[in-house]
Amino acid sequence: MNQISHIDVEARVERFRQDCRDAGLSLTHQREIIFRALVEMHGHPSPESIYGVVKRQIPAISLATVYKNLKTFIDHGLTREVSLHHGALRLETNSAPHHHFVCVRCKEIFDIDEELLQPVELRRTLPDGFRLQRCSVEFQGLCRSCGKPSS
Amino acid sequence: MNQISHIDVEARVERFRQDCRDAGLSLTHQREIIFRALVEMHGHPSPESIYGVVKRQIPAISLATVYKNLKTFIDHGLTREVSLHHGALRLETNSAPHHHFVCVRCKEIFDIDEELLQPVELRRTLPDGFRLQRCSVEFQGLCRSCGKPSS
């Protein structure tokens, strides 16, 4: 919704370079262009749409490279995916209202009883025209087995 | 996490039958077996895993039928999908902490500034061994354009 200023982009790209060095990642031309495209875009772009932007600057780039790099970025916390459970349809079997705990490592989903939470409260109303139907909270972290020091 | 009692299953299947009648959906054998399998399973099953269960009772059933019916169930509110944005990878461009509003109709995702919300509070701690890293709220409803009476 907000414009992104050039200074933000530059700052984020600069931090990106540092993060790559810190993580031992090569700073390739492709890598940087992809990251820059990402931070210059707004909303929640798909790999394809990022590819479309990047291709204007590196016509020979392949979609696979975009995918590989986005995955690398995610793995190193350089960007984030909108949802931990994209990829495949999953159905609810629990018909009672509840929230979810998603393990960032094994991706397993655990139900969290609704009454474990204080009701979520808005400080102000949603932007005009938006009609709220329901709201659910997603907790992210490590589940019991993934959090064990051994594993 | 909890066992599902037979009485719950029967009650839900009975309601299902009624819902189908109300919605003008044919009550086929396959349909009912699929629904029953779903409510008898626990957690967040995939279409494949439901297919596996159903196949034991109707060996000739096809995976496509399972998919078609699950979609029908979702469309009629007879069950719910775990995440509205499974399907394809989407990246965040907004690096500030924020929540999401997802339009149930057009599936568009809108960022909701973190400070619009009272912080989410737990009444008790999470089950032992779970390590919380972050938490984000997903609002669902109709967005501005989908909520217009015209559309």
Add this chain to the structure above:
DNA sequence: CTAACTGCAAAGTGTTTGCACTCTT
């Protein structure tokens, strides 16, 4: 120089579709 990265094409997933046949109503 070496390990990491890229581009390509091919292979994988998970999911949908078209169509002839079969059931529910």
Add this chain to the structure above:
DNA sequence: AAGAGTGCAAACACTTTGCAGTTAG
């Protein structure tokens, strides 16, 4: 009957993989 639903196979979209060649450190 008529329309809705089913099974099959083929088509799809999205993503990953293997590998030979290239580049960063």
